[in-house]
Amino acid sequence: MTDQQTTGQLQGRVANLTNAGKGRPKGVPNRTTVTVKAVIEAAADAIGGAERMAAWVRENPDNERLFWSVIYPKLLPLQLTGEGGGPIAVVGVIEEAADAFDAKMARLMDQARAALPG
DSSP, X not given: OXXXXXXXXXXXXXXXXXXXXXXXXTTOOOHHHHHHHHHHHHHHHHTTHHHHHHHHXXXXXXXXXXXXXXXXXXXXXXXXXXXXXXXXXXXXXXXXXXXXXXXXXXXXXXXXXXXXXX
C-alpha cells in the first residue's frame, strides 16, 4: 500500500467521524406531521372552519374555557427566547418580585407590631 493510499483512507475515516450529512437538515418538517396537519385542516374546513368553531365556543362556557386553555395555546411558540434570540432575562423580574415581597412583609410586620399590646 502506498503512502498516498494510506493518507486517502485516513482522510475518509476522519470525514466519517462527523455528523455532517446525517439525518434531516435543520428546519425540515417531519412528513407525517405535515400530512396530519393537512388532514386536520381539511376536516376543520369541512365542518365549517372558523365560523363553526366560533359558534361552538359560544354554545357553552365550558367550550370557551377549552378553547382558551387547550386550543389557542397551540398557536403559541414552543420555545421562548429573550432579546436577539438569547436566553430570557429573569434576574430583574426576580429582584423586583423579591423587593415587592420584602416591602409587603415589612408592612405586615409593622401592622403586627402595632396590634401588639404595650
